[in-house]
Amino acid sequence: MASEQLLDDLVASLAPVRPRNPRREGMVLALVGMVELGLYLMLGHHRPDLMMAMHMPSFWWKAGCLGGLTIIGMVTALRSFDPTASPRPGLRWMALLLGAALVSGWAIDIANAGGGMLRARLMWRHGIDCMIAIVILSIPVAVALGLMMRRGAPTDRKGSALAIGLAGAGWGAFVFIFQCPHDDPFYVAVWYGAGAAAVALIWWLILPRVTRW
């Protein structure tokens, strides 16, 4: 049996705590995201043809898919910080969303009479810049979620970390669409996908190690 001394020590170190509140955490996240987006736009990081781009289906395809990924990722991550909740159902929803995003992007590409030289459409120099921007822009939301994960009690740390990575990537890419001049679904699928995968991988590798409890 665990010693009486241990129980005495635990009781002696008891201090009042405020129970975790996922709604409050969600509001903090929303605030972090809004501040980031506001600052980014205020610093002039927006494409000159933004108003025109907003009339194109591919812009709303990007915004809808990335916004959806962010919201599902944040909800999944926040829920998973409760020890009784698993992130796996949320991750499956995200996988479904990513599949739907690829299919709908392909449909938009066909409607736009896409095709031609795929290699030329990749524009890899721009693509790598986009990827790096997404990784950087994902940091505020992912760090905020990581801190919340440390405070919470996730019982599937790898799953929670993956949800955080995808939520951060989704938000980073969402912010970036206001600057990125590329609307080609093929380009977006490749480079945004690579950026999101890099972000998810980074946090999936880091967070389980620093949130062990």
Add this chain to the structure above:
Amino acid sequence: MKEAEPDEWGSLMAAAQAGNGGAYRRLLAEIRGWLTRYYASRLPPAHVDDAVQEALIAIHEKRHSYDPARPFRPWLAAIARYKWVDRLRAMSRQKTEELPDDTAIGDHESAVTSAALLGQLMTTLKPAQAEAIRLVKLEGYSVEEASARTGQSGSLIKVNIHRGLARLAALIQRQSDGE
């Protein structure tokens, strides 16, 4: 003292979250008994005490993650299960030391065989993995002795222990996701 009903544990934890040491002391004493029974049916006897202590410390550190509006038992069970999986993983990483012949130990076979749940879980493993775990981790044989008894090479015994325990941990994790 009569043990509180499980639902009452939620009230005790809510009081503890507000800083009530008396309620917390009573809660810890009662869940210590629950945790001991929980781990006794899932871990080799030598690991039970440590697992209980780790779980109590985890409960203490994460007490703010309990929502007083919800039942206490699932929260407690989730933490206990998490620490169980953690311990299984740690066991799979642990180096097995050979016991010296002059160390007197009592026969703990009955305690080992009473770990019914662990035994049931082990039926899901490949026979070679279950045999290696049973001999080395539960019955205390050295890797060499287990090798001689099973005909598996020493390194295969180690690999089977490692893979078997990892598989058990993954299985428990999956069961947890499905619930």
